[in-house]
Amino acid sequence: MTDSAADGYGLTHVPSGVLGLDQVLRGGFFSGGVYIIRGAPGAGKTILANQICFRHAEAGGRALYVTLLSESHARMMQHMERLSFYNPDTIPSRLYFVSGFNALEEDGLRGLMTLLRREVRNHRASLLVLDGLLAVEESSGSDREFRKFIHEFQAYASAENCIALLLTNGSRRDYHPEHTMVDGLITLEDVRFGKRAQRELEVRKFRGSGSLRGRHPFRISDQGVTVYPRVETVYGLLGPEEEDHVGDARVSTGAPELDRLLGGGLQQGTTTLLLGASGSGKTTLGTQFLAQASAEHPALHFGFYETPMRLMANARTLELPLERLHAEGALHILWRSPTEQMLDDLGHLLIETVEQRGIKRLFVDGIGGFMEAADLPSRVPSVFSALSNELRKRDVTTLYTAETSNLVGPSVFSPLDGLSAIADGLVLLRYVEAGAHLHRLLSVLKMRGGSFDAAVREFTIGKGGVDVFTDGETAAALLGLGTVQTGTPFGQVRATPRPDSAPTTLPDGG
Amino acid sequence: MPTVLVVDDEFGVAEVIEAILEDEGYRVLTAVNGKQGLERLAEAQVDLVVLDVMMPILDGPGMLKRMRAEGFAAVPVVMMSSLPESVVREQAPHAQAFLRKPFRAQAVADIVRSLIGPGNAPA
Numbered sequence: 001m002t003d004s005a006a007d008g009y010g011l012t013h014v015p016s017g018v019l020g021l022d023q024v025l026r027g028g029f030f031s032g033g034v035y036i037i038r039g040a041p042g043a044g045k046t047i048l049a050n051q052i053c054f055r056h057a058e059a060g061g062r063a064l065y066v067t068l069l070s071e072s073h074a075r076m077m078q079h080m081e082r083l084s085f086y087n088p089d090t091i092p093s094r095l096y097f098v099s100g101f102n103a104l105e106e107d108g109l110r111g112l113m114t115l116l117r118r119e120v121r122n123h124r125a126s127l128l129v130l131d132g133l134l135a136v137e138e139s140s141g142s143d144r145e146f147r148k149f150i151h152e153f154q155a156y157a158s159a160e161n162c163i164a165l166l167l168t169n170g171s172r173r174d175y176h177p178e179h180t181m182v183d184g185l186i187t188l189e190d191v192r193f194g195k196r197a198q199r200e201l202e203v204r205k206f207r208g209s210g211s212l213r214g215r216h217p218f219r220i221s222d223q224g225v226t227v228y229p230r231v232e233t234v235y236g237l238l239g240p241e242e243e244d245h246v247g248d249a250r251v252s253t254g255a256p257e258l259d260r261l262l263g264g265g266l267q268q269g270t271t272t273l274l275l276g277a278s279g280s281g282k283t284t285l286g287t288q289f290l291a292q293a294s295a296e297h298p299a300l301h302f303g304f305y306e307t308p309m310r311l312m313a314n315a316r317t318l319e320l321p322l323e324r325l326h327a328e329g330a331l332h333i334l335w336r337s338p339t340e341q342m343l344d345d346l347g348h349l350l351i352e353t354v355e356q357r358g359i360k361r362l363f364v365d366g367i368g369g370f371m372e373a374a375d376l377p378s379r380v381p382s383v384f385s386a387l388s389n390e391l392r393k394r395d396v397t398t399l400y401t402a403e404t405s406n407l408v409g410p411s412v413f414s415p416l417d418g419l420s421a422i423a424d425g426l427v428l429l430r431y432v433e434a435g436a437h438l439h440r441l442l443s444v445l446k447m448r449g450g451s452f453d454a455a456v457r458e459f460t461i462g463k464g465g466v467d468v469f470t471d472g473e474t475a476a477a478l479l480g481l482g483t484v485q486t487g488t489p490f491g492q493v494r495a496t497p498r499p500d501s502a503p504t505t506l507p508d509g510g
Numbered sequence: 511m512p513t514v515l516v517v518d519d520e521f522g523v524a525e526v527i528e529a530i531l532e533d534e535g536y537r538v539l540t541a542v543n544g545k546q547g548l549e550r551l552a553e554a555q556v557d558l559v560v561l562d563v564m565m566p567i568l569d570g571p572g573m574l575k576r577m578r579a580e581g582f583a584a585v586p587v588v589m590m591s592s593l594p595e596s597v598v599r600e601q602a603p604h605a606q607a608f609l610r611k612p613f614r615a616q617a618v619a620d621i622v623r624s625l626i627g628p629g630n631a632p633a
Contacts, residue, residue: 073520073564074611077592088594091564092601098566099520102542119566 011208014126014163017055018048020227023234024203024212029165029184031126032158033208034150036133036166036178039188044199044220045167046071047083048188049129051224052165054085056127057094064125066100066116068132070167073097085224096123100130104139109149112136116153120162128157133168133178150178183207191215193375198342201227217344217375231347232382236389251361251397254288257468258427261444261453266425270448271388271398273367276429281440281461282401284318285429286363287311288465289399291320293330299361301331302350304338304369311335319463332357341373347383351390362391364400385422404430424448432478439478442468511630513537513555514622517547517573518562518590523611527560530615531622535629544568544576551582557626560609560618563591563598571601578604586625 013027022028029035039045053063067073080086091097096119103115120128130136140146157164166182179185185205191198200215212234218227250265259265266272274282283306293299301311311333315322325331334353336346346369354362364370367384374380391398400423426446432439443456456475459468469475514536516524524540531538539554541547545568547559559577563570574587589602590609598608607621623629 067520069521072522072612074523074592074613078612088597091593091597092569097564100566101521102519103566105521115566 016052017059018051018225018227020218020229023229024216024227025206026209026211029163030208031163032161033183034154034157034164034166035184035186036168036182037186037188038168038170041169043188043190044225045188046076046131047220048225049131049165049167050080051085053095053127053129054087054090057090058087061126062124063095063127064119064123065095065097065129065131068101068104068135070132082222083224084222104135108139109136109145113149113152117156120160126162128162128164129167130164131167133166146178147181150181154181179205198375217342219342228342228344228348231344232386235347235351236386252292253285254292255285255466255468257457257470258442261455261457262447263450263452266397267450268397269392269395270424271391271400272425272427273423274399274401274427274429275404277404277431280429280431281459281466282429283365284461285466286365286399286401287315287318287320287322289361290331290363291322291325293325293361295328295330297360298357299331300353300357300359301333301363301365303335303365306365308333308335318465320465332359336369338369338372341369343370343373343375343379343383346370346373347387350387354391354394354396359396362396362398364398366401366403368403381422388422434478441475441478511535511537512557512626513539514558514560515539515541515547515550515556516560517541517544519543519565527618530618531629533631534619535631536622544570544573547573548576551577556585558622559585559587561587561589563589563593563601574602574604588621
């Protein structure tokens with residue numbers, strides 16, 4: 001039988017076998033339940049239903065796929081053969097395909113019901129897919145007749161303990177009496193934002209247990225359907241004690257004077273934002289942080305802009321031992337092109353990699369890759385909040401970078417509202433011009449739950465990475481010069497102005 | 511005129527084969543499941559059966575078995591399916607030929623001609 005699990009009320013969860021969907025359904029469908037899967041043509045209903053059937057058959061169940069006026073079986077099989085879940089060994093012994101069209105055409109709803117009953121019993125099906133509910137609706141003489149069909153179908157599925165999935169394009173009406181009758185309703189949609197499109201799944205109704213609410217993106221690839229539950233609904237759900245949990249242990253950034261400014265290093269399990277203009281030293285500092293990895297405390301570089309080859313080349317130039325650490329397995333690198341990504345896919349990938357590799361040091365370079373992947377930019381802070389909480393639970397110390405839009409000038413712009421408020425720590429890197437030279441300055445703006453030195457320090461980049469000056473004289477001199485153009489006085493970080501957002505100001509000292 | 515019985519439950523499949531074979535000069539009977547297929551066999555002289563594998567009520571392998579038991583063993587059978595031939599062979603080892611779905615019109619005509627000769631299509 002399938003890998004099912006009964007709850008305390010006699011309902012048995014049967015996993016769908018679709019990555020992510022069982023998480024959304026909190027375990028899967030219920031035996032004997034009737035569920036409508038609704039979506040426009042091309043939304044992915046047939047692939048999803050086939051995938052569930054093949055997985056069900058592989059898990060030891062028996063599935064029956066009944067088509068009405070839909071894609072021909074042969075065409076459907078041709079398309080399924082290309083997908084990794086397709087397993088011809090399960091057909092016809094555990095997965096069977098028949099057409100219900102003739103029965104519906106010749107004997108109406110009664111004929112179709114008779115066929116479904118007989119075939120479910122003949123094949124001892126524990127899962128039934130009826131592909132083309134709209135054809136049933138069209139064949140019904142009235143709403144009442146259609147409702148009676150659904151009612152009888154539901155009673156029969158329950159009696160046979162058979163899960164039934166009814167696939168439909170929706171009807172031409174706004175009124176859907178069947179939705180009130182079935183045990184669950186799942187919608188598949190293709191949502192456009194700008195020129196991009198994203199597939200989204202939503203469980204609108206699910207009797208018997210909760211489900212992860214809202215829309216969850218999904219992808220159709222050679223592996224079939226993969227659902228990515230929204231990061232905010234899955235990760236970082238902390239109790240009050242966990243929320244406040246920050247250990248006393250400190251983690252070195254690799255820059256001794258910065259560690260001193262931070263009060264002995266980054267607090268283990270916290271998330272710190274490196275904010276600065278392009279070329280200000282954020283990636284170098286992150287690389288330095290990664291270079292402190294060990295077999296006991298492995299590190300992960302999660303980046304969008306520097307390819308692994310470029311990252312290694314830069315580390316060689318800085319004489320930082322990333323290649324050795326990578327070869328020893330103490331450093332892992334995940335690189336994704338910043339284009340056409342999916343925010344929730346990235347979030348899951350990050351946490352899964354941290355989990356699988358036992359990562360303790362994480363450098364995310366940079367947050368712009370997440371922002372470009374976001375369907376709604378306003379989601380990024382809450383996604384990062386969820387990820388930060390999840391990383392804290394796992395004692396992962398995280399540095400991530402965010403780029404300010406201005407190189408020098410009277411203000412420092414954070415790329416997104418609310419972002420710096422989520423970080424436990426905030427380190428600002430900036431340029432100042434003095435005479436004919438650009439100098440770099442660094443300071444700690446915020447370290448939640450810990451004391452820190454807010455002094456401004458000049459730093460240089462060279463062998464070994466970032467070298468933060470131990471005294472503040474040069475910084476003071478640079479900032480004291482009347483001719484210097486400088487960033488905003490610390491504590492006045494503003495979000496990059498956008499038409500839909502007002503600049504925000506951080507509270508002093510975080 | 512040679513007669514071919516096409517048995518398939520899916521709307522459109524039997525109709526397409528019927529049109530292809532009638533153009534080739536065969537008479538074509540159709541049925542939507544194995545049970546109906548056996549009834550057609552009992553009613554008319556059939557020279558060849560083109561038989562789907564998965565159908566309601568009585569499937570293709572089931573009908574083939576019944577044909578052998580009920581005196582129709584001599585009628586050649588072409589099994590057709592979207593499944594690989596090896597899978598179908600296991601289900602229906604006594605079939606004479608196999609037609610993979612989706613098929614080309616020429617493949618249908620060729621396979622029928624090879625088993626029962628040409629139809630009576632005008633030259």
